[in-house]
Amino acid sequence: MRTFLLRSFVCAALAFAWLVGLAPLPAAAAKLKVIATTEDLAALAREVAGDRVDVEAIARGYQDPHFVEAKPSFILKLSRADLLIVVGLQLEIGWLPPLITQSRNGRVQPGAPGYLDVSQSCEILDIPTGAITRAMGDVHPLGNPHYWLDPANGRRIAEAIKNKLSQLQPGDAGYFQQRYDDFSRRLGEAEQEWDRKMAPYRGRKVATYHRSWPNFAQRFGLDVVDYVEPKPGIPPTPQHTLALINRMRRDKIKLILIEPYFDLKTPSAVARETGGEVLVLLPSVGGEKEVTDYLKLFEYDIKLLVAAFERTR
Ligand SMILES: [Zn+2]
Numbered sequence: 001m002r003t004f005l006l007r008s009f010v011c012a013a014l015a016f017a018w019l020v021g022l023a024p025l026p027a028a029a030a031k032l033k034v035i036a037t038t039e040d041l042a043a044l045a046r047e048v049a050g051d052r053v054d055v056e057a058i059a060r061g062y063q064d065p066h067f068v069e070a071k072p073s074f075i076l077k078l079s080r081a082d083l084l085i086v087v088g089l090q091l092e093i094g095w096l097p098p099l100i101t102q103s104r105n106g107r108v109q110p111g112a113p114g115y116l117d118v119s120q121s122c123e124i125l126d127i128p129t130g131a132i133t134r135a136m137g138d139v140h141p142l143g144n145p146h147y148w149l150d151p152a153n154g155r156r157i158a159e160a161i162k163n164k165l166s167q168l169q170p171g172d173a174g175y176f177q178q179r180y181d182d183f184s185r186r187l188g189e190a191e192q193e194w195d196r197k198m199a200p201y202r203g204r205k206v207a208t209y210h211r212s213w214p215n216f217a218q219r220f221g222l223d224v225v226d227y228v229e230p231k232p233g234i235p236p237t238p239q240h241t242l243a244l245i246n247r248m249r250r251d252k253i254k255l256i257l258i259e260p261y262f263d264l265k266t267p268s269a270v271a272r273e274t275g276g277e278v279l280v281l282l283p284s285v286g287g288e289k290e291v292t293d294y295l296k297l298f299e300y301d302i303k304l305l306v307a308a309f310e311r312t313r
Contacts, residue, residue, distance in 0.1 A: 061286025078103035091145035137231025150215035254312035
C-alpha cells in the first residue's frame with residue numbers, strides 16, 4: 001500500500017514537473033521544438049541541432065529586431081515550444097515579454113529550463129557606466145545587443161545552444177557535440193579567410209546608421225567614428241546631420257553603413273554632400289534570400305565591404 005502511494009506520488013510529481021516544464025519530454029515524444037527570436041540564433045541552433053530538433057525563428061532577418069509586430073501565430077508557436085532562445089540585453093523588450101506571457105507555456109518562461117538567453121555566454125560591448133537617462137536615447141542599459149556580429153560570439157552562442165540541447169535531449173548529446181565541433185572548425189577556417197580579406201582595410205574609418213556594428217568593427221579592425229542616428233533609436237535631426245557631414249569631410253570618411261530596415265534619405269544626402277557612399281550591410285541571416293546561414297552572413301557583408309573600400313580609396 002505504502003509503495004503504491006509513494007509511486008502515485010512520484011508519478012503525480014513527475015507529471016506536474018512535466019506540465020510546468022521542469023522535466024524533459026519523454027523520449028518517445030515528437031521532436032524537440034525550438035523557437036529563436038531571430039534568424040541568426042535559429043541559424044546557429046540549426047548548425048548544432050541538425051535534423052534531431054525542429055528550429056524556427058520569430059523575427060525575419062530583414063526586419064528591425066527592436067520592433068517586431070506581435071502576431072497571434074507567434075503565441076501559438078511559443079505555446080508549443082520546448083526551448084526559447086533569445087538575444088537578450090533588452091533587444092526584444094518591446095515585443096517578446098507579452099508573447100511569452102500569453103503563450104502560457106511554463107517551459108519557456110524566463111528562468112525556466114526552456115529559456116536560453118545566449119547573451120550570458122558572449123562578450124558584450126558598450127555596457128554603460130553611470131546613470132542612464134531618457135536624454136541618452138534608447139540606450140540598452142545591459143550593453144550592446146548586436147553582439148552576434150563577431151564570429152567568436154557566434155561560436156559561443158552555438159556552444160551554449162549545444163549545452164542546452166544536450167540537457168533537454170541527453171540521448172543526442174554526442175550528435176550535438178559532433179555537429180558543434182564541425183561548425184566550430186568550419187567557422188575557424190572561414191575566419192582565416194575573412195581576416196585575410198579584411199586585413200588591407202584595418203583602421204578604416206566609417207560611419208554607421210545605428211550602433212549595430214561594435215562587435216563586427218572590433219573583430220575586423222574597423223573604426224566606427226560617428227552615427228546617422230544622433231542617439232540610439234532616435235531618428236536623424238538636421239543639427240546632428242550637419243555635424244556628421246562636417247565630421248566626415250574633416251576625417252575623409254567615405255562610407256556610411258546602413259541596416260536594410262532604415263530610411264536611406266538622410267544617409268544618401270550625407271553621402272552626396274561628402275562624396276562618399278551608402279552601403280547596405282546585413283546585420284542578420286535572412287536579410288537577403290541567399291544569406292541562409294551564419295557563415296554566409298559574414299561572406300556577404302565582407303564581400304560588399306571589400307568592394308566598397310576599393311571604390312572609396
Ligand atoms: Zn540596437
